Amino acid sequence: MADECFRHPRLAALYDVLDTDRGDLVPYLRMAEEFGARRVLDIGCGTGVFALLLAGRGIEVVGVDPAGASLDVARGRPGADRVRWIEGDATSLPALRVDLATMTANVAQAITDRPSWQGTLRGAYEALRPGGHLVFETRDPARRAWEEWTREHTHRTADVPGVGTVESWCRLLDVSGPMVTFRWTYVFVADGEVLTSDSTLRFWEREEVAADLVEQGYLVREVRGAPDREGREFVFVARRPGEDGR
Numbered sequence: 625m626a627d628e629c630f631r632h633p634r635l636a637a638l639y640d641v642l643d644t645d646r647g648d649l650v651p652y653l654r655m656a657e658e659f660g661a662r663r664v665l666d667i668g669c670g671t672g673v674f675a676l677l678l679a680g681r682g683i684e685v686v687g688v689d690p691a692g693a694s695l696d697v698a699r700g701r702p703g704a705d706r707v708r709w710i711e712g713d714a715t716s717l718p719a720l721r722v723d724l725a726t727m728t729a730n731v732a733q734a735i736t737d738r739p740s741w742q743g744t745l746r747g748a749y750e751a752l753r754p755g756g757h758l759v760f761e762t763r764d765p766a767r768r769a770w771e772e773w774t775r776e777h778t779h780r781t782a783d784v785p786g787v788g789t790v791e792s793w794c795r796l797l798d799v800s801g802p803m804v805t806f807r808w809t810y811v812f813v814a815d816g817e818v819l820t821s822d823s824t825l826r827f828w829e830r831e832e833v834a835a836d837l838v839e840q841g842y843l844v845r846e847v848r849g850a851p852d853r854e855g856r857e858f859v860f861v862a863r864r865p866g867e868d869g870r
């Protein structure tokens with residue numbers, strides 16, 4: 625199930641307003657070009673920012689996400705009719721044949737239980753054409769990113785058109801092995817409403833992810849760094865073997 629910040633209509637509408645720097649998507653656009661992708665599956669597409677960037681380049685895109693409120697935002701964007709939007713996840717996709725499947729930002733880490741994770745990898749594999757690529761990122765757990773998920777480091781105030789001033793901040797709730805749980809609080813100053821959204825991310829070890837990919841039939845082509853978070857993330861580039869098995 626999607627977190628409240630993605631499935632609550634009022635919070636979904638805020639998502640892109642509060643996260644305006646999407647430089648993290650640039651490497652994915654470059655990889656789509658690098659791999660010559662003409663058809664892309666965007667898993668966990670959210671409010672559709674990446675899917676629409678791809679569509680704007682003439683790429684055929686399918687965006688899938690379990691949060692209906694986020695997809696409502698995506699469908700309301702200019703050019704949204706160029707993308708096929710599906711409410712759901714990668715474990716129950718219709719028949720597809722794409723060149724590239726992606727999971728940007730926190731999507732891979734938000735899949736916290738192993739059966740769902742394996743099902744996602746398998747669903748992406750089945751959607752890829754032979755020789756197609758799966759690309760996604762996960763944070764390096766050794767960098768302990770959650771230590772800065774405090775009000776002191778995350779508090780911000782934004783003036784949102786049509787909404788007014790919104791305050792937001794994050795607070796770490798729990799760290800249990802690879803699972804990290806945190807809460808975002810949003811205060812709508814104009815009417816005083818306070819909404820919260822709890823999230824849990826799994827901090828996968830690099831070797832664990834590589835082994836899971838191989839188990840699902842992928843070839844792990846390489847593990848890159850994230851240009852916008854140098855030394856803090858792993859970017860996995862995996863490939864469904866071609867007809868010749870390579």
